Amino acid sequence: MKSSIATVSVSGTLREKLAAIAKVGFDGIEIFEQDFIADAGTPRDIGRMIRDHGLEILLFQPFRDFEGLDGDARRKAFDRAKFKFETMGELGADLMLVCSSLHPNALGGIDRAAQDFAELGEVAASFGMRVGYEALAWGRHVNDHRDAWEIVRRADHPNIGLILDSFHTLARKIDPETIRRIPSDKIFFVQLADAPRIDMDLLYWSRHFRNMPGEGDLSVLDFMRAVAATGYDGTVSLEIFNDQFRSAQPEGIARDGYRALHVLMDDVRRAEPDVMIDTPAMPPRSQVNGFGFVEFATRDGEAEQLVEMLRSMGFSHSGDHVSKAVTLWQQGDVRVILNKESSGFAGAAYNMHGTNICDVGLRVDDASATTERASSLRATPFSQSVGPGEIDIPAIRSVGGSVMHFIDDTSDLANVWSVEFRQSDAPATPGAGLSRIDHVAETMSYEDMLSWALFYTSIFDMSRSEIVDVVDPDGLVRSVAIKSANGSARITLNGADTHRTFVGNFLADSFGGAIQHIAFATDDIFSTASRMRDAGFRPLALTENYYGDLQARFNIEAERLAEMKSLNILYDETADGAFYQFYSRPFASGLFFEIVQRVGAYDGYGAPNAPFRTAAQKQLLRPKGMPHR
Numbered sequence: 001m002k003s004s005i006a007t008v009s010v011s012g013t014l015r016e017k018l019a020a021i022a023k024v025g026f027d028g029i030e031i032f033e034q035d036f037i038a039d040a041g042t043p044r045d046i047g048r049m050i051r052d053h054g055l056e057i058l059l060f061q062p063f064r065d066f067e068g069l070d071g072d073a074r075r076k077a078f079d080r081a082k083f084k085f086e087t088m089g090e091l092g093a094d095l096m097l098v099c100s101s102l103h104p105n106a107l108g109g110i111d112r113a114a115q116d117f118a119e120l121g122e123v124a125a126s127f128g129m130r131v132g133y134e135a136l137a138w139g140r141h142v143n144d145h146r147d148a149w150e151i152v153r154r155a156d157h158p159n160i161g162l163i164l165d166s167f168h169t170l171a172r173k174i175d176p177e178t179i180r181r182i183p184s185d186k187i188f189f190v191q192l193a194d195a196p197r198i199d200m201d202l203l204y205w206s207r208h209f210r211n212m213p214g215e216g217d218l219s220v221l222d223f224m225r226a227v228a229a230t231g232y233d234g235t236v237s238l239e240i241f242n243d244q245f246r247s248a249q250p251e252g253i254a255r256d257g258y259r260a261l262h263v264l265m266d267d268v269r270r271a272e273p274d275v276m277i278d279t280p281a282m283p284p285r286s287q288v289n290g291f292g293f294v295e296f297a298t299r300d301g302e303a304e305q306l307v308e309m310l311r312s313m314g315f316s317h318s319g320d321h322v323s324k325a326v327t328l329w330q331q332g333d334v335r336v337i338l339n340k341e342s343s344g345f346a347g348a349a350y351n352m353h354g355t356n357i358c359d360v361g362l363r364v365d366d367a368s369a370t371t372e373r374a375s376s377l378r379a380t381p382f383s384q385s386v387g388p389g390e391i392d393i394p395a396i397r398s399v400g401g402s403v404m405h406f407i408d409d410t411s412d413l414a415n416v417w418s419v420e421f422r423q424s425d426a427p428a429t430p431g432a433g434l435s436r437i438d439h440v441a442e443t444m445s446y447e448d449m450l451s452w453a454l455f456y457t458s459i460f461d462m463s464r465s466e467i468v469d470v471v472d473p474d475g476l477v478r479s480v481a482i483k484s485a486n487g488s489a490r491i492t493l494n495g496a497d498t499h500r501t502f503v504g505n506f507l508a509d510s511f512g513g514a515i516q517h518i519a520f521a522t523d524d525i526f527s528t529a530s531r532m533r534d535a536g537f538r539p540l541a542l543t544e545n546y547y548g549d550l551q552a553r554f555n556i557e558a559e560r561l562a563e564m565k566s567l568n569i570l571y572d573e574t575a576d577g578a579f580y581q582f583y584s585r586p587f588a589s590g591l592f593f594e595i596v597q598r599v600g601a602y603d604g605y606g607a608p609n610a611p612f613r614t615a616a617q618k619q620l621l622r623p624k625g626m627p628h629r
């Protein structure tokens with residue numbers, strides 16, 4: 001199988017696109033005519049430049065409005081095709097995509113179109129070219145791959161074949177299983193794209209909202225399984241028209257494309273064990289079993305403030321690093337590390353961002369297999385020199401340049417706490433009932449959200465929720481939740497459109513995204529909240545109006561409601577269960593803690609409460625009388 005990406009999928013000039021596509025390791029490209037025409041080089045020069053990047057031109061496209069014409073218009077269409085074949089010869093491309101016609105004068109008829117393609121096949125053959133026919137979902141007469149296939153079958157010419165595009169098939173809800181009966185040698189090329197399910201005009205949806213396989217809601221896996229089952233082992237190419245991608249960094253998009261394509265082929269291989277799939281092998285998705293630790297880079301007054309907060313939340317100072325200014329704080333199954341080093345990764349992270357969560361440890365089944373899969377999918381490995389008494393823990397780069405470490409039970413990684421930390425003499429405190437990390441919340445620019453969701457769902461056995469809109473007083477924040485298969489690890493990604501929102505404001509200070517808050521789980525939030533209050537914890541205060549509204553919306557006993565109000569506990573309820581939560585006040589550049597209790601099978605994060613708590617948080621951040629940013 002050759003991997004390819006269409007030049008339209010990536011932003012920049014043709015040269016910038018090629019550099020990015022080549023760097024991440026695609027075999028070739030689909031060259032879009034616009035990209036080619038906009039470049040000042042001759043077709044020969046452009047062809048050479050592409051090959052100099054180590055890339056093949058696997059497809060030239062698109063050729064429009066060809067079939068179904070008659071008279072002069074038909075002759076003109078053939079002349080146009082000849083001109084394109086000549087250009088392709090100079091470029092060094094031998095396959096042209098013809099998409100189904102939208103021409104107002106195009107006449108329908110399978111046999112008429114077949115006749116056009118039989119003749120075009122002869123012309124193509126005389127130029128040493130091949131032609132693939134693709135049904136656009138909004139084609140005038142042909143908008144279904146089954147009709148395109150029938151035309152190709154009846155054209156019966158060795159230089160005429162079919163091009164399949166997952167978007168056109170899946171957007172129209174055409175059963176991809178119908179692909180299994182097409183002979184593989186007549187499939188000349190396969191294009192892949194996903195898209196979010198939005199009810200809108202097909203053309204508009206396709207030209208603006210496509211995204212990488214796995215980033216949307218279409219079943220690209222079922223489509224590709226059917227293609228693979230035919231025995232097709234030719235090019236698989238990403239053709240992604242997306243407004244956001246057009247303005248993103250070319251290399252990030254190319255990398256996401258590479259990741260999406262290879263993870264899809266890996267999934268196909270696992271789903272169709274009898275089919276030979278020729279892509280690099282990688283370990284299966286990594287099983288995540290919760291969070292091993294979270295690490296703050298911090299210093300001075302902010303470090304003292306953090307210690308105060310941890311104490312007030314019931315954490316005990318349980319250990320000191322054998323050689324570094326690093327302390328370990330524990331409660332239940334939660335480990336928080338405070339790193340006050342001025343050198344190394346945490347030191348650099350502090351110098352850049354101030355107090356921040358620079359590192360997260362995920363518990364996985366197999367740490368080295370996890371990093372192996374991650375590097376196969378072009379994640380950036382991370383390592384730093386291992387100091388005296390330290391264990392080399394496998395790690396990769398994560399959101400905003402932070403680090404993600406992997407801990408498992410199968411190697412000496414399991415002993416890291418006893419090896420790297422000396423137990424503290426400080427007496428353990430009784431705690432406040434926090435048992436584990438329920439979730440961590442990462443803040444990022446909305447443009448990066450799909451990319452980080454793909455990061456999690458491709459490397460780990462994690463799935464993605466629908467995107468929900470969270471209203472901030474100064475803008476919209478979109479949020480998607482990532483959850484491990486067993487529910488033990490949850491990560492929410494919050495995408496900010498503007499820096500005026502609470503998360504956007506944090507983003508402006510944190511350059512490129514970071515964890516903004518950590519939510520701890522308790523089994524009894526009322527007891528936890530009162531114990532924390534007694535230990536000096538200062539919760540985020542909600543308004544009277546909030547509790548008035550709760551009373552109106554839900555059936556909560558008056559006494560309970562009064563207790564919630566006095567402890568600043570928020571509430572949500574669905575058919576699956578109930579959810580209680582309360583928050584700390586923001587500290588440092590807008591970091592905060594959350595305490596949650598899930599009742600029944602409640603699976604959300606209290607999104608209906610988000611506008612009220614963000615308003616309260618912003619109130620505290622904004623200096624009185626100052627216009628906000």
Ligand SMILES: O=C(O)c1ccc(O)c(O)c1
Binds near residue numbers: 061097
């Ligand atoms: O939107 C289009 O016109 C268009 C062109 C070529 C394709 O391969 C395609 O899928 C869509």
Ligand SMILES: [Mg+2]
Binds near residue numbers: 134165191239
């Ligand atoms: Mg296409």
